[in-house]
Amino acid sequence: MKIGLRGAGLLREPLLHFIALGALIFALFGSAASPDERRIVIDGARIERLAGQFAQNFRRAPSGAELDALIRDDVREEVYYREALRLGLDRDDEVVRRRMRVKMEAFGDTAEEMAAPDDATLQRWLDAHPARFAGEASYAFDQRYLGSDATGAQTGLDLLRAGREFAGVAIALPASFKAIGAGEAAELFGDDLPAALDRLPLGAWSGPVRSGLGQHLVRVRKREAAAPPPLWRVRQRVENDWRAAMAQSRRERAYRALLERYDVVIEKPE
């Protein structure tokens, strides 16, 4: 039992995947790509692949002459490739280096991608990073528009605070909102208003408050802070975020394992 568990743990070890995949790739391509090998063999499988690529591009099989041309070109590529390796052109080339780095990093990625996380895992992730998934604050408020400047602000405030009506300047926006999100409020009134709605006292008329349209008198009736959403509403987003984080840490662990085998000397110029 104990050994079995251990075996499972070992199977999940990214470094092991890394080495296994690396060995596999070496076995498949390593010998063919060796620069010292002076024999070029274009075998049946290779020709089938060339023909397959052609068929994918042109929606038909290549003719005999076309296939010969493909093979000649493949031989040419192989000759150039081996000579380039012999000359060391793969070294000191930014593009080649970066491409190989990307390939190495991709080894670690595939392995655990399939495992579906359970709700408890995702809930823990959600609890640990509430800010990433938080919704937005919402408000209930009344507003009266004063126009571009705050003329009549005091008169309006006095009337409204005394419980009388004050219409203000007509504007093509509702005078009262039952429940509006911070984002929607910003779309209607500009970015300053949601900030003001957070700041203003509850249940009392105040102002003048500046928006993108001019000046307003505002009464905030209700304010609901941005609450972390229940898992079922953001499950996919949490899962994606969790997966990305896991892949990142796996990649980091695989890199650390490789790095351990090196002595790194950094000589900064004085």
Added chain:
Amino acid sequence: MISALKDPIGANLDRVQVVKGWIDTSGATHEKVFDVAWSDPGKRRPVGGKVPAVGDTVDVAKASYANTVGAPQLATVWRDPEFDPAVRALYYVRVLEVPTPTWVAFDALRYKLKLPPDVRVKAQERAYTSPIWYDPVA
């Protein structure tokens, strides 16, 4: 009844125009633009049927403008003064913002470029409605 509200993070409005199009009896097409609502109507009186320019606060060197001219909203009730019940016509509304720097001006500032004199560095952005059709037969 026409009503336009500015973008709360954008420029003020200069004017609202109604564009009328029609075909006369000889088959020739016509188009006419009416200024129907504009900011500061007290100061900007129409001259020969055209409302004078709203003013220009664009600072090209800084690629900026100020909302000190124009209005946050414009609204009016409009009746076509040249309406002919026998002629088919189409109408649409367009709303003009006050002059603002074009994206070319922003790029010129950001990348410190010197622009050739024929490049447009300010423009009046505008919004259009879909048209309505008047058809005497219907």
